[in-house]
Amino acid sequence: MASFVYNGKTIETDDEGYLQNLGDWDKGLAEVLAKQENVELTEKHWKLIEWIRDYFQKFQVAPAIKSLTKEVMALENLPDKKEANKFVYELFPEGPAKQLAKIAGLPKPTGCV
Amino acid sequence: MKFGILIKEGPYMHQAMDTAYNFILAAMESGHEIKGVFFYNDGVYNRCATLEPPRDERNIMKLLSELELKGVRLIVCVAAGKRRGIVNQTVCKVEEISGLGQLLELCITSDRTITF
Amino acid sequence: MSEQEKTKVMFVLRTAPYGTIYEQEAIEAMVMFGAYEQDISVTFTGDGVFSLKKGQDTSLLGKKNFSMTYPILIDDFEISHIYVEKESLEERGMSESDLATEVEIIDRNTLKQKMREMKALLPF
Amino acid sequence: MLHIVKKSPYESSAFSDAINYIEQNDIMLLTEDGIYAAKKGGKFEGALKNLMQKNAVYCLIADIKARGIQENEIIENVKIIDYKGFVEKVTEHNPMTWS
Structure with missing residues (x-):
């Protein structure tokens, strides 16, 4: 458990930095979470953050890596999976599944043990 | 033959673990191999380190640990465990905690998968 | 991996949603199994068919609505088939038009x- | 297939669902509260006898003894086995548990 103050409010995270209360999330908080991950958010990051939040809202689960790759291929007009993977790792160097979920304010992916 | 065992119910409330335990003993006595016992749903409570039933009653947690000493692999689902507070600090043995992929692995490597 | 080498595993869902956690944790298992490139199918029979009822709204329960996950199990999570048993549907006064998602x-x-x-x- | 029934037929659909799914050459094992389906004079005697015209039915001795049911109270032709017998049945048939 860890916590920090954001906009005068105490935000709690687990030891790995995932939000305890998903309802705390807003775009400003995403910037703070990204900074903790040493990720500087660009428009490309934001597109994926919005996509993954929509996906989670709509289907109640985090997407499979495969779906993320597919989305990136479509969004960025990339020819194949390999290019798409390279692209997301450039955005989220320490693992897109974990870092994207964390910054987007989603729960820790259960697959990552 | 190789058996994979899935335990879906917690201790004491249901007979599932008792039946499974007797099944496992009988299977081993008959020369079969238990590939692993996967604890899911409330089944994860069977590996709670702080179970302390009255002394004149069977201690399911200890019976299972004895099976483990005989070489039976026990696997507690990390996600189901976390939901119920069975985590590193409360599980009998930290090494037992693993992911759901282990359940599928049991289905693949066992001749029979039996649910209790 | 060739089709022959894949292990066929079927989830058989026989419990209604929300009253117990079985449906929810079964879905969590399905989503994980998908990544292992085996032949995984899901069957709804008995009270399990209630999990597929359309129009579920869990907001007053404070629980997640898992019927929303079914539509992506095949395309996104590599589940081979989702079956629902016709007889169980009929016994419960349901038909294809009552279902939240397309299934076999x-x-x-x-x-x-x-x-x-x-x-x-x-x-x- | 081996259909393992572990809930009382009076409280759960496990027994009747298993009957719905049983095929030729399949067998049924009654365990835990499922053994009440094998008690003579109960509501499910007819269904069980009907089933046994084609399929073998077993029950676990540990479960009937524990519940005070004597062997002569078990419907004729239901075979009584111990845990080793249970293991043997699983080696012969792929199991499905109905609870």
Whole structure:
């Protein structure tokens, strides 16, 4: 458990930095979470953050890596999976599944043990 | 033959673990191999380190640990465990905690998968 | 991996949603199993068919609505088939138009044969 | 297939669902509260006898003894087995548990 103050409010995270209360999330908080991950958010990051939040809202689960790759291929007009993977790792160097979920304010992916 | 065992119910409330335990003993006595016992749903409570039933009653947690000493692999689902507070600090043995992929692995490597 | 080498596993969902956690944790298992490139199918029979009822709204319960996950199990999570047993639907006054997502409606006899093709059956 | 029934037929659909799914050459094992389906004079005697015209039915001795049911109270032709017998049945048939 860890916590920090954001906009005068105490935000709690687990030891790995995932939000305890998903309802705390807003775009400003995403910037703070990204900074903790040493990720500087660009428009490309934001597109994926919005996509993954929509996906989670709509289907109640985090997407499979495969779906993320597919989305990136479509969004960025990339020819194949390999290019798409390279692209997301450039955005989220320490693992897109974990870092994207964390910054987007989603729960820790259960697959990552 | 190789058996994979899935335990879906917690201790004491249901007979599932008792039946499974007797099944496992009988299977081993008959020369079969238990590939692993996967604890899911409330089944994860069977590996709670702080179970302390009255002394004149069977201690399911200890019976299972004895099976483990005989070489039976026990696997507690990390996600189901976390939901119920069975985590590193409360599980009998930290090494037992693993992911759901282990359940599928049991289905693949066992001749029979039996649910209790 | 060739089709022959894949292990066939079937989740058999026989419990209604929300009253117990079985449906929810079965879905969590399905989503994980998908990544392992095996032949995973899901069957709804008995009260399990209630999990597919359309129009579920869990907001007053404070629980997640898992019927929303079913539409992506095949495309995104590599589940091979989702079956619902016709007889169980009919016994419960339901038909295809009551379902929240597109699934394969099959009769009990067909399902019996499919179950016999499985290496492992996981009841929930 | 081996259909393992572990809930009382009076409280759960496990027994009747298993009957719905049983095929030729399949067998049924009654365990835990499922053994009440094998008690003579109960509501399910007819269904069980009907089933046994084609399929073998077994029950676990540990479960009937524990519940005070004597062997002569078990419907004729239901075979009584111990845990080793249970293991043997699983080696012969792929199991499905109905609870």
